[in-house]
Amino acid sequence: GAVVSQHPSRVICKSGTSVKIECRSLDFQATTMFWYRQFPKQSLMLMATSNEGSKATYEQGVEKDKFLINHASLTLSTLTVTSAHPEDSSFYICSAQADGYTFGSGTRLTVV
Amino acid sequence: TQLLEQSPQFLSIQEGENLTVYCNSSSVFSSLQWYRQEPGEGPVLLVTVVTGGEVKKLKRLTFQFGDARKDSSLHITAAQPGDTGLYLCAGARGTYKYIFGTGTRLKVLA
Numbered sequence: 001g002a003v004v005s006q007h008p009s010r011v012i013c014k015s016g017t018s019v020k021i022e023c024r025s026l027d028f029q030a031t032t033m034f035w036y037r038q039f040p041k042q043s044l045m046l047m048a049t050s051n052e053g054s055k056a057t058y059e060q061g062v063e064k065d066k067f068l069i070n071h072a073s074l075t076l077s078t079l080t081v082t083s084a085h086p087e088d089s090s091f092y093i094c095s096a097q098a099d100g101y102t103f104g105s106g107t108r109l110t111v112v
Numbered sequence: 113t114q115l116l117e118q119s120p121q122f123l124s125i126q127e128g129e130n131l132t133v134y135c136n137s138s139s140v141f142s143s144l145q146w147y148r149q150e151p152g153e154g155p156v157l158l159v160t161v162v163t164g165g166e167v168k169k170l171k172r173l174t175f176q177f178g179d180a181r182k183d184s185s186l187h188i189t190a191a192q193p194g195d196t197g198l199y200l201c202a203g204a205r206g207t208y209k210y211i212f213g214t215g216t217r218l219k220v221l222a
Contacts, residue, residue: 006154034209043200043215044155093154101145101202101210103154 002028004096006104013084013111021079021107023094029074030096035067038091038106050077050094084111115139116203116213124219125191133186133216135201142204144177144184149198158186191220 003026013019023033031052036044048069049057056069066088068080081088093106116137125131135144143162147155159168161177161184168175172195174187184201196219202210 004154036212041217044212046209046211049209091152095154101157101160103156105154106152108152 002026002096002098002102004030004094004102004104006094006107008107009105010108011110013109015085015111016083018080018082019084019109021081021092021094021109023077023079023096023104025075025096025098025102028096028098030077030098031074033071033077033094033096035069035077035079036093036095038093040091044093047079052077081109084109086111115211116201118199118201118213118216120216121214122217122219124221127192127220127222128190129220131188131191131218133188133199133218135184135186135203135213137182137203139203139205140181142181142206144181144204145202145210146175146184146186147200147202149200155198155200188218191218193220193222196220 005024005026007022011019033050035047037047038044046059047062050069050071052071052074058064071077089111091106091108093103095103116135119134145160146158149155159175164179164181166177172189176185199216201213204210
């Protein structure tokens, strides 16, 4: 089946630094990928839709300058959390449309 | 505002019991999916329903899509400890942009 690989799985960074999370479709091409954020014991909140070769579409309330998304190829989308602060600590998950809807394994970001 | 409300929010039951999880909305969805998620992992797709009134079975799990495509239910028969996890419904209002429900955290005790 379709596989979406997300890296890193865990990252700890200092407040004020930037962190890049990668989402790759391993055996299929994905013109569209999605980025979600999940707080502990809560559901997934859609942050943005990543479109290959064009600008991402952000959901209401999501700061596009804070969460930079780049979808430079049909198999890779990246989410960069810029000038991270402790309140950005969360579980970030990407997904892509294949035969169904496949999710990466997530990235747990901790900002200290 | 969460478009999809799930109930119950938490459920703790004994092994062998049956349970039903509900996913409700005032919006119509073109399709609806159910996922199960374990801690520290991404959600895993269980089923997709697209037709109003549709019923799908996956071993001990039965999924139903409401006639008006605004709601869905997940019924688990004879629950097992391996069924423990966070169950999420997700509705699509476009081609493949899914919005997730509030989630139901299930714990099955041996």
